[in-house]
Amino acid sequence: MKKIADILDPRTKIVMVLCVSTLAVFVQNIYILFSVFSFTILITALIGGNLLLVAKKIGKMWYLFILIVIVQSIFVHSGKILVKIGSFQLLTLGGILLGVEFILRIFIIISSATILSTSSSREIIQGMVQWKIPYEIAFMVSVAIRFLPVLGRELKDVVTAVQLRGIDLYRIQIKKRLKIYYFIFTPVIIGAIRKAQKLSTAMETRAFRAYPNRTSYLVLKMNNIDYWVIVIFSVMTISVIILYYVFLRRLI
């Protein structure tokens, strides 16, 4: 039996991700966000996105969550005050809610993006090209997707290499640590420029854009299910936004 990820066209997946991410950005109500979050988990699981990996990545951002809760509590005076130092509000119920909204948004965006990872970068480029997006731009997007994890790995190696010089990066003063970050980014940026140079040479040697028109062995074809999914997701997204902005916001 074919998997749902194999049945759906990459363009359908792009529309799904765009719709869900749009809702995550526009909606500012925790109940609706939670519904979108649950829906995203459901579709990501159905399509075969790696939810465990997303949960691990989000789990590593716990400190950001705490920071957001505190910053929101200090600057947005809403909800019951939970912790107060003198006249200074350190933690409020409103701050916690905004922090939870932030995590929900991040989770929705990252987990919906894993839907795209169920198609190869070649299929995604082809989808964009068949949408009449210029091949150069589609190729650039695919290169960015391809090299992002490589840059991440390199950054991790450099951070390790700095520590292996005998520097306790997480125990030194913040001023010294910031100075070290400058040295960490130097090899990563130089490496990225080098990679770009090598890639452009490789592209030239393989006659990239030698002819104005390209033919492709891979041609994508949308099925009825793709049209249905695109229509359902688009209508749902527009409806939720209209309902939220026209009706619900007035009630809140």
Place this chain on the structure above:
Amino acid sequence: MLAFIKLENVTFSYFKDKNAVKNISFQLKKNEVAALIGPNGSGKTTLGKLIIGMLKPNDGKIFIDGIDNNKMTLGQIGSRIGYLFQNPDCQIFTTTVIDELAFILKFKGAPEEEIKKNISETLELFDLADLQNSYTFNLSQGEKQRLAIAAIMMGDPQYLILDEPTSGLDMERKAKLVNILQNLVQSGIGMMVISHDRAFIDLIAAKKIKMLEGEIIEENC
């Protein structure tokens, strides 16, 4: 002499169903040069990364100078053991050779005179004097390898782990590297060299540990 690095039944896997390193135990002394040899994918680099704490074993223990490396930070391990990556580009942090050598001493707040003296000695020892003002990203692979080892040595480690130090080097540059490493050994620095370059290993290492599919299949071969 007591073991400087000691591995006790170390097992590690990247994926659940396949162990990259299987139940490995051995000891390395500070006054010896050991070589970890074996074909690609035999677990040599993984074992090196386990020793310096970049990876954590699923089972077993690794001791450095008698301390469990699980209880040490990378910084604490790095101040005892210098590690040369397969790709030296990721461990060159500055734009000129002289800045790279000064990096760790400046960070530790060493006096200017001491930094100058150490740099001058290291430039001579590693045959980098002519390149002292060169941009690090314009260096050849062999020069980068030498610079990376030289910069590691500025931190005064007691032991070195070198991962494929001869990759991309021609015979002449290999001979230069052998000469430098032999000088370091004479000055009391122990080392473990990870390589499948048999000719290089025969020149430098007395102790050889052969790995295959994550296991030690031969010692002192």
